[in-house]
Amino acid sequence: MKPALTALWLVFLFSIPLWMADLYVLHVLIITGIFIIAAMSLNLLLGYTGQLSLGHVAFFGIGAYASALMSLGFSVTIAPGVVLSMEPKPVWLAIPVGIAFAAASGWFIGRVSFKVRGAYFVIVSISFAEVIRLVAVNWVELTQGPMALNNIPPLTLWLPGPGEHTFWKKPENYWLVVTVAVACYVVVRRLVHSRAGRAMIALKENEPLATSVGVDVTYYLVITTIVSAAMAGTAGALYAHYVRIVDPDVFLFIYTVTMVIMVMTGGKGTLAGPIVGGLIFGLLPEILRAFQIAPELQWVFYGVLMILVLYFLPEGIVPAVRRGWEHFKHRRTASADAAPTGTVR
Amino acid sequence: MESAVALNVNGLSVRFGGLVAIESMTLDVRDGEVLSLIGPNGAGKTTAFNAITGYLPAASGEVSYRGRRLNSLKPNQIAELGVVRTFQKTSVFGGRTVLDNILMGLHLRSAQRPLAIMLGLPAVRREERELETEARRILDFVGLGRRAGELGSALPYGEQRLLEIAIALAARPKLLLLDEPVSGMNPAETAGFMRKLGEIRALGITVLLVEHDMKMVMGVSDRVVCLNQGRIIANGTPAEIQRDPEVIRAYLGERYARALG
Helix, strand or coil: CHHHHHHHHHHHHHHHHHHCCCHHHHHHHHHHHHHHHHHHHHHHHHHHHCCCCCCCHHHHHHHHHHHHHHHHCEEEEEECCEEEEECCCCHHHHHHHHHHHHHHHHHHHHHHCCCCCCHHHHHHHHHHHHHHHHHHHHCHHHHCHHHCECCCCCCEEEECCCEEEECCCHHHHHHHHHHHHHHHHHHHHHHHCCHHHHHHHHHHHCHHHHHHCCCCHHHHHHHHHHHHHHHHHHHHHHHHHHHCCECHHHHCHHHHHHHHHHHHHHCCCCCCHHHHHHHHHHHHHHHHHHCCCCHHHHHHHHHHHHHHHHHHCCCCHHHHHHHHHHHHHHHHHHHHHHHHHCCCC | CCCCEEEEEEEEEEEECCEEEEEEEEEEEECCCEEEEECCCCCCHHHHHHHHCCCCCCCEEEEEECCEECCCCCHHHHHHCCEEECCCCCCCCCCCEHHHHHHHHHHHHCCCCHHHHHHCCHHHHHHHHHHHHHHHHHHHHHCCHHHCCCEHHHCCHHHHHHHHHHHHHHCCCCEEEEECCCCCCCHHHHHHHHHHHHHHHHCCCEEEEECCCHHHHHHHCCEEEEEECCEEEEEECHHHHHHCHHHHHHHHCHHHHHHHC
């Protein structure tokens, strides 16, 4: 039953470009998919270790910039007379480099903030994102600053057999993003249902108790930050080569907030939460636009929706739906048990 | 014949600012024994636990376990050596199921590395199945087998205390430090726990106990150490301690001594 349902879902997801001719819808789905990957990465930190990374967009942006710069090539003067230059590299090589840079910055954040929790972790992560944004704005020689990196080459894939393939068409991009998103989902699910995931949850639930049974909380916090940052960097790299322009605005605080909203409304600490939240807040703007609702009103609408969700379903949509479903099942089996004998247990 | 010293506390002092919580405390816990730490509130019993298990830094003195110095180690490293403690205030992973609680306690018994987990190697899945079997075995041992699927926070108080001990047992302790394990238990539960402690002991686990329930302390301990205002005032067998005038004055009280006859 369960594997069949999963397979059905996957078939549905991958078949969308086959019957959906509207390229604009595909574009929206691709962007939503990229944001869902980012939200899943945030959920790993926020939902499982309980640490709110309010600078999460930094990892996304570092992945985007590093991958874009590798594929464009660059030449910067790091000291008088010392020039570091890089020839353009193929995109399929640039993306792993972008991911590696994001992961390394995740390691750095995990290390420097290993002693801080809660509010202090939030402050460290916000500051980090802001510093990186200022670097992106001001290091014009490397990043072009506010002029943005333009003409970033599109996504490519290299396989030993067929060689290099460039993703020019929307459906191809869509399939790639969905594949990456599914892979990220699988990685998160494996982590969560393992020793590592239990260590993360233990850290969130009761840190002194976790350490008393031998959980090295620092180690698991660093590991989680690395994985989370690498995943956000993956989303950033996909974004850079799909949209093909990156400017310092990718580091804006509002994008982190968007990810947090996706995770919180969907249900933090659940596997499906970021997907549900991502779909709602990724697709809603387009749906509202279809109804010709003015942008100002759209913002009001999101605000109201979010407050309603958090007020009535404080744990998010997924846990609420799950509880409702279990309640329903329980009542059904209870009445089925009671019916034949006519007694109430 | 006396067995070897498992835990050695030598001249341990702990200070909070100017306040001296423990003043040059020296005691040995021998392999296989149950040693109880008693004393009035604020005597420094829990502070001693915290200093031994790495939750508080010692101002001076030394703690060593089987010759290994514990002073500079982190709590999780001390747990790795087989020294596991419970907490005075009930401490479980309330938002998770009872089974998950034990699985979290089994952390040190599993060997999965993050990379192997992310790759989904078959060894990881095999180990997960073994861990679950082990977790259910531990739950059966403490008598919480039927509660496996319930949330930790949903258990009645006495059972939460049992769960706490089950979590500690999952970490495979050689020396178990129990901080008031029966506080909040009713007399029947306490009696059940005393029997359980005998079984734990039969597993070869050395126990250092902090407890106010004198019936339990005198019933299960091989030796008792009495603390008062951060100093050890008596150290001996339960029978000796019950008759020690200093202990009676500082902690047990005249009425207790009279009741003994």
